[in-house]
Amino acid sequence: xxxxxxxxxxxxxxxxxxxxxxxxxxxxxxxxxxxxxxxxxxxxxxxxxxxxxxxxxxxxxxxxxxxxxxxxxxxxxxxxxxxxxxxxxxxxxxxxxxxxxxxxxxxxxxxxxxxxxxxxxxxxxxxxxxxxxxxxxxxxxxxxxxxxxxxxxxxxxxxxxxxxxxxxxxxxxxxxxxxxxxxx
Numbered sequence: 001x002x003x004x005x006x007x008x009x010x011x012x013x014x015x016x017x018x019x020x021x022x023x024x025x026x027x028x029x030x031x032x033x034x035x036x037x038x039x040x041x042x043x044x045x046x047x048x049x050x051x052x053x054x055x056x057x058x059x060x061x062x063x064x065x066x067x068x069x070x071x072x073x074x075x076x077x078x079x080x081x082x083x084x085x086x087x088x089x090x091x092x093x094x095x096x097x098x099x100x101x102x103x104x105x106x107x108x109x110x111x112x113x114x115x116x117x118x119x120x121x122x123x124x125x126x127x128x129x130x131x132x133x134x135x136x137x138x139x140x141x142x143x144x145x146x147x148x149x150x151x152x153x154x155x156x157x158x159x160x161x162x163x164x165x166x167x168x169x170x171x172x173x174x175x176x177x178x179x180x181x182x183x184x
Contacts, residue, residue: 031060035067038074039175043168047074051087058090065094065101066174072108073167081112088112100174103132107163114156122154133166141166 038053051074058067068091075084088105095102106129113122130149133142141162148154 027060031057031064031067034060035070036175038067039070039171042070042074042077043171045077047078050074051078063094063096065091065099065105067091068094069101069104069108070171073104076108076112081115084108085112100136103129103136103170104167106132107167111156111160111163114154114159119154123149123152126154126159129163136170139166139169141169 034053034057038050038057041047041050041053051071054067054071054074058064058071061067068087072084072087072091075081075087088109091101092105095105106125110122110125110129113119113125126145126149130142130146133145145159145162145166148159
């Protein structure tokens with residue numbers, strides 16, 4: 001009789017674990033679909049749709065910073081710097097160690113600060129962008145940004161173009177590797 005109770009308990013625990021596993025897979029699927037679709041909309045210039053999907057991804061997995069960093073980027077591209085700053089700040093609270101979102105956050109924080117004539121904040125964020133970009137994905141757009149940072153001569157349209165171009169290539173690279181490359 002004791003063996004039957006133990007087997008029944010074991011079966012119940014196994015069922016519950018299997019059920020929980022299936023539920024988390026559905027959640028993961030929702031996260032991945034919305035992240036992927038949001039990123040596609042971002043790259044296609046459909047910024048409002050991108051924000052909506054990226055926010056769903058961010059609500060589905062509240063440990064990941066990348067959906068909110070990309071939502072911040074989309075809001076920046078719409079010219080909504082207040083909303084972009086909020087998403088970027090929320091994304092930064094989710095960073096717990098090296099994270100591919102960090103370079104995106106710092107790039108757009110720098111651009112927003114310079115747009116709002118907050119040079120000191122812009123230089124601080126740009127310092128982090130340059131520091132992390134050097135190791136995470138230093139492509140051809142990195143070097144002009146580094147020169148502007150080192151000289152202190154910030155030409156906002158050029159800085160914006162270089163950061164947008166560099167992060168666009170970085171994000172494409174991240175997407176190919178499943179958004180899991182480490183930086184920071």
